[in-house]
Amino acid sequence: MTAVALAGTGLISPLGPTPAAFWQGLLDGRRAFGELHGIEGEFRSRVVAAVPSTDCPAPAGRRKETLATTAARQALDAAGLPALPDGSLLVVVSQTPLLNDPRAERNGDFAGPRPEALLAACRADARRTTVVHLSHACASAAFAASFARDWLLSGLSTTALVVGASALNRYEYASMDVVKTLSPHGARPFDADRDGITVGEGGGAFVLETPAGARARGHRPEAWLSGAACLVDTSQAVASAPDAIRDCMRAALDDAGVRRVDYVHAHATGTAQGDAAEAEAVAELALGLGAATPLPMSSHKGAIGHLLHASAFPGLVAAAGFLREAWMPGTPGLRRRAPLPDGVTALAEPLRATTAEHVLVNSFGFSGNNASLVLSAAHG
Template sequence: MTAVALAGTGLVTALGNGPHAFWDGLLRGTRAFGELTAFEGEFRSRTVAAVPASACRAVPGRRKEAMALAAAGQALHAASLPRLPDGSLVVLVSQAPRSAAGADGDFTGPAPEKLLAALGSSVDRVSVVHLSHACASAAFGASFARDWLVSGLSDTALVVGASALNPYEYASMDVVRTLSPGGARPLDGVRDGITVGEGGGAFVLETEARARGRGHRPQAWLTGAACLVDSTQAVASERAAISACMQSALQDAGVGRIDYVHAHATGTAQGDAAEAEAVGELARALGPRPVPLSSHKGAVGHLLHASAFPAVVAAVGFLREARLPGTPGLREPLETPDGVLVVRKPTTVARAEHVLVNSFGFSGNNASLVLSAAGR
């Protein structure tokens, strides 16, 4: 196990600006859903989770850039860094990079030049990498950054990305019939699809030596990570692949016990069931204690390639407060294997040392992260 410090996080979601706005709304069980007004089109569902204007001040076509910048600034502030240090790694996660022609828009990723300039840096002072692994992109980015830091290539990394509502990605969800007509209810027995959300996220990672050397107490430690691309299923989640990914992450972390799994669970019938079955398999391997399972996507929707950012913030909240976040929108939990406890409402627990964060995407992109309490 080689841990790196999760020095700071930043987040913008439909619940508002900042990680605490998200965490507080998640604990309240708020469902920040509304009607799609950003663009026109005939879709199976017009229910979305849009970021309020007060949380993202941007001109049309630049919302993704604005949300990414806001989240990055929050993460640096939480990490007690006045600017991005020279020599840092910057991992941009997005469905599509900025085009070679320089076209702007909410479908392309944020322009690295503008982002870095706003953070007090430039492309010639850092290493910039773009990663795209569908809805698991941000988790893949965290794993990549951890490997980079452990390899000694840098001592600081910023992982940042955003997802803004746009007709291209929304239509792609509609074509494969994944949208919920009335709003996503992850892990519910009558779930019927996802609700697309938007938002931006970022986290700062540091080597343990760097964090301890400057006396910074991290929000958590990223102790394990596993990424697996399994192309046997183009769209649906595969139980065996999910199970293998979680087991590998725990093995990487050197952890034999898990206190909570923050599920990818988006609200689709097949995906949620496959993940619950895989967690059941994990629970049987770990011992007699039930493994709690919940999802944030009934609160802020599915942020697609940026979905791991709120998941990591939820995991940090659990480790900080020893409170299991509930699953907003959940009425009747789906049937789960023995050893899996679906969490409906927030619950205080006696132990909060290790949490597993799952993030899965189309084309068999699977990632699991293990976060451990800062006081280790």
């Protein structure tokens, strides 16, 4: 068996301080965008999606850490675990592991959460927990899901916690501005008038567990992480190519032993090239699977923006919500669909699914970092 249990999720986002608040806001089509404050500099866009300070009362320079530790505690609670068990794996995803470094302090919330803070928040024994830092650009959290799943399937542990966060800071915001990816109006994935990304804040976490471990505790998972693929396409320095995305999705489905997918939660950030490449790849996938109807896809980034390294966390929460409730969320901000190839459709509004058994979650990043995850419904 290659599936592991998605035992619990945690998420604090601009739509609210819990996974449930994010899911309901996504179904309602809310766009949690506002004006950029607190970061010096002239940028192409002043539109951001920030977590309210009341939802994240963080000391200066520790906003990422507060978001991450809050999400980690949520995920453990959802998994029914009072603490991270001894012998567990902790995977931290972020831009950088710089700790107590003057360069990090000058850039405010650029530095990632300190492992010792996460271990304390999870009431974990540092001597009996393996800590790994992982960074694969904006696909980091999805790469971490695959890594943690392999770790569990190899028998190295029964439990893994993946955690990360995105917090607005001058360094990361400027890095998006300098490559001209920021939308001056707010991200609108798959829209004919899309013109770039919106940077968002948020913290996410999820607990993965071996099937035997979940059964031993009598815990019903939110879903099964049944397949994963992580492919680095070195032919593209920045944007992903359609054939690389298609191959990544196919490899994830092959890994899961699945020949049908009911919905794709797209990476789609709101850039013209990126959205088009993903749509072309999904259409090719649908053709290869022999789908009788266009394969539906949507993106959360029109609601909360792009959480950069942490962008896969809301994707997994959305996928779990789809499998649980059989509702495919729409894409907030999508008003006028850009032309799409045959075999795929972009959802503007939520749509009831006739079946909700398998979902693909895509996550792509600079330097050709591509990851696709297959989540499957947990019955019984």
